[in-house]
Amino acid sequence: MTHIATRMSRFAPSGTMGMISLANRLKAEGKEIFSLVGGEPSFNTAEDVKAAGIKAIEEDFLRYTPGEGIPELRKAIAAKFKESGLDYKPSDIMIAPGTKPLLVAAMMALADLGDEVIIPVPYWVSYPEMARIAGCEPVFVDCDPKTGFRLSPEALEAVITPRTKVLLLNSPNNPTGAIYSEDDLRALITVLKKHPQIWVLTDEIYEHIVYDGRRLVSIAALDPEIAERTVTCNGLSKGYAMAGWRMGFAGGPSNAMKAIGDLIGHLTGASNSISQRAALEALTGDQSYIAEQVASYCERRDMVAAAINQMPGLSCPVPEGAFYLYVDCSGTIGKKLPNGAVIQSDTDFIMGAIEHAGVVMVPGSTFGMGPYFRMSFSMDKALLERAMEKLRRYCNMLS
Numbered sequence: 588m589t590h591i592a593t594r595m596s597r598f599a600p601s602g603t604m605g606m607i608s609l610a611n612r613l614k615a616e617g618k619e620i621f622s623l624v625g626g627e628p629s630f631n632t633a634e635d636v637k638a639a640g641i642k643a644i645e646e647d648f649l650r651y652t653p654g655e656g657i658p659e660l661r662k663a664i665a666a667k668f669k670e671s672g673l674d675y676k677p678s679d680i681m682i683a684p685g686t687k688p689l690l691v692a693a694m695m696a697l698a699d700l701g702d703e704v705i706i707p708v709p710y711w712v713s714y715p716e717m718a719r720i721a722g723c724e725p726v727f728v729d730c731d732p733k734t735g736f737r738l739s740p741e742a743l744e745a746v747i748t749p750r751t752k753v754l755l756l757n758s759p760n761n762p763t764g765a766i767y768s769e770d771d772l773r774a775l776i777t778v779l780k781k782h783p784q785i786w787v788l789t790d791e792i793y794e795h796i797v798y799d800g801r802r803l804v805s806i807a808a809l810d811p812e813i814a815e816r817t818v819t820c821n822g823l824s825k826g827y828a829m830a831g832w833r834m835g836f837a838g839g840p841s842n843a844m845k846a847i848g849d850l851i852g853h854l855t856g857a858s859n860s861i862s863q864r865a866a867l868e869a870l871t872g873d874q875s876y877i878a879e880q881v882a883s884y885c886e887r888r889d890m891v892a893a894a895i896n897q898m899p900g901l902s903c904p905v906p907e908g909a910f911y912l913y914v915d916c917s918g919t920i921g922k923k924l925p926n927g928a929v930i931q932s933d934t935d936f937i938m939g940a941i942e943h944a945g946v947v948m949v950p951g952s953t954f955g956m957g958p959y960f961r962m963s964f965s966m967d968k969a970l971l972e973r974a975m976e977k978l979r980r981y982c983n984m985l986s
């Protein structure tokens with residue numbers, strides 16, 4: 588067989604995609620499967636946003652757009668950032684088909700080959716692979732569950748080396764739902780100020796999915812010196828229920844955004860013309876449905892967190908944002924499955940849940956910290972209720 592490039596041996600395929608395929612395969616075999624894997628809103632894109640996309644097609648707005656995005660959308664994004672205290676010129680806004688390519692382009696633009704990218708653990712599955720794609724070394728730093736899975740300044744300081752070039756921050760966090768408060772961020776800023784070679788790359792894609800009156804604080808809004816070293820990434824997949832439209836955007840200082848724009852220009856160009864028009868409507872049109880959707884996620888969160896915390900061997904904090912529970916399953920380790928096999932890891936627990944409950948979730952090893960698993964609660968409430976009942980019965984089966 589003709590050789591596949593050696594660099595491919597450095598990457599692992601996405602663990603969550605693997606579980607999604609497994610759930611689909613079992614469903615196709617006729618099994619009753621409850622997939623709590625995906626990170627996708629259950630809501631449809633808002634009608635006015637869809638209409639803007641349809642209008643773009645009808646108006647034949649279907650040609651190449653400028654590589655960095657249409658000017659009116661860049662202006663709207665700059666205005667949106669301004670509401671969060673982020674002062675970016677429209678010319679320093681880049682648009683791409685999803686947040687994913689922006690994160691990779693940012694790492695490539697900000698760090699040299701072999702430089703280190705600090706990734707707090709647990710992390711979103713793609714971050715380590717993104718760092719590797721960029722030719723960088725991911726450096727992992729554990730975030731203590733006792734402090735809400737947030738990176739502490741001491742832990743950050745301990746992993747910084749002369750090769751550290753990027754600190755990746757994700758708030759609200761996937762998979763834990765943790766949100767960094769202003770105090771948390773100011774403590775990290777104190778450390779970062781001692782190391783002027785470090786860029787901050789933030790992923791704020793769950794910005795709108797925050798609970799109990801919380802509001803996302805962006806690190807770049809807190810300190811002008813740090814703002815000069817921060818690239819803020821965001822996208823419309825989650826809060827605006829637009830995952831399939833592929834719309835991501837980023838803002839930052841001119842030197843970084845020019846470099847990122849140059850890369851995106853070669854790699855993907857801006858998002859497609861239809862999605863850009865739809866995104867313009869999403870950002871400038873009616874916003875009231877977002878709060879309604881968040882209220883619905885909040886109801887689901889309360890239901891699933893209460894259910895999980897009553898199951899023997901499982902416990903989880905109530906997440907502050909995003910739509911995932913990160914569940915500690917250490918209490919099930921050492922217990923026996925109905926076939927007599929002993930549960931030795933979160934993966935064993937998850938495989939047992941698939942077999943005995945038909946509930947598919949993602950083992951914590953995928954996010955760098957076990958024995959945990961991630962359970963998405965973005966699905967509709969009736970499905971979640973049935974899945975919780977199945978999971979409760981499974982946990983009661985373990986001896």
Ligand SMILES: Cc1ncc(COP(=O)(O)O)c(C=O)c1O
Nearest residue numbers: 626685686687711761822824835
């Ligand atoms: C933390 C995080 N960042 C980025 C993404 C991908 O975003 P996009 O759809 O904009 O590429 C996801 C999707 O699950 C995510 O959870």
